[in-house]
Amino acid sequence: MSFREKSAWVMGALMVAAGLYYVDIALAASRGIGQATPPVSLFIPFTLLVVTVSVVVQAAMAILAPKAASAPADEREKPLLDRAGHWSGIVLGAGAATSLLRFVYQQDGILLFHMIMASLIVSQIAEYAFQIVLIRRNS
Amino acid sequence: MGKSPPITNRVRELRETHGQMSQAALGDAIGVTRQTVIAIEQGRYSPSLESAFRIARIFGVGIEDVFGWDEAHP
Numbered sequence: 696m697s698f699r700e701k702s703a704w705v706m707g708a709l710m711v712a713a714g715l716y717y718v719d720i721a722l723a724a725s726r727g728i729g730q731a732t733p734p735v736s737l738f739i740p741f742t743l744l745v746v747t748v749s750v751v752v753q754a755a756m757a758i759l760a761p762k763a764a765s766a767p768a769d770e771r772e773k774p775l776l777d778r779a780g781h782w783s784g785i786v787l788g789a790g791a792a793t794s795l796l797r798f799v800y801q802q803d804g805i806l807l808f809h810m811i812m813a814s815l816i817v818s819q820i821a822e823y824a825f826q827i828v829l830i831r832r833n834s
Numbered sequence: 835m836g837k838s839p840p841i842t843n844r845v846r847e848l849r850e851t852h853g854q855m856s857q858a859a860l861g862d863a864i865g866v867t868r869q870t871v872i873a874i875e876q877g878r879y880s881p882s883l884e885s886a887f888r889i890a891r892i893f894g895v896g897i898e899d900v901f902g903w904d905e906a907h908p
Contacts, residue, residue: 697869769866770882771873833879834869 698763699772700830702756707823709752713745714816721809732805738812775829783822790814839880840904846875848893848900864888 720741724733757764768776794810797803849855857871864885873879874889881889890897 697867763867766867769870770885771866771870771879834873 697772697830697834698756698760698766699768699776700827700834702753702764703823703826703830705752705756706749707820707827709745709749710816710820710823713741713748714813714820717741717812717816732803732809735805735808771833772830775833776826779822779825779829782825783818786821787814787818790817838877841880842877842902842904843874844900845871845889848895849875852893860889860892863892 717738720737721733724737725731728734791811791814794807794814797810798807845860849857849860857875858868861868861871864881865888866881866885870879870881874881886897886901890900893900
């Protein structure tokens with residue numbers, strides 16, 4: 696398995712865990728305050744935690760395989776990564792459009808924030824999934 | 835797996851006749867990963883023209899001594 700595929704598996708798993716954690720704290724906060732949409736401020740520590748864990752995991756992988764980690768994508772990998780990025784962009788766009796349509800009908804800015812945040816997480820997971828599928832199909 | 839390109843190659847054979855050069859060493863020499871060298875050898879990926887020339891130069895042969903067109907391909 697190439698370093699890029701390993702990295703996609705690890706980061707994809709991390710983002711799935713982050714997404715589930717996000718849903719968990721959102722539901723717990725909603726129940727706590729008795730409203731459908733929890734306040735945005737609750738998610739600042741979440742974002743900081745996800746960014747910190749991502750950096751630590753990437754650094755650990757780079758320490759374990761420094762040469763592979765520092766090598767740029769080669770001519771075979773680049774188009775695959777570009778395609779994965781393109782498709783995940785479509786996922787993000789669909790999520791953002793859905794969120795905005797919901798906002799038009801409901802006028803709930805906090806719900807819009809949560810839906811955009813969820814779209815970002817889902818599109819990131821989709822990007823790693825597309826990378827894994829494309830790398831496997833072409834190796 | 836994607837459709838294989840209609841290009842044949844002798845990369846594995848040349849690598850083995852050049853002191854059993856490893857796939858990783860060849861990859862390092864031409865600036866691609868070991869996985870890409872494996873894909874080239876197995877005929878699942880056609881390298882760029884630049885990489886094809888680099889491979890040929892490493893083995894000291896012409897590009898047509900390394901790569902060829904699969905005549906059986908439509």
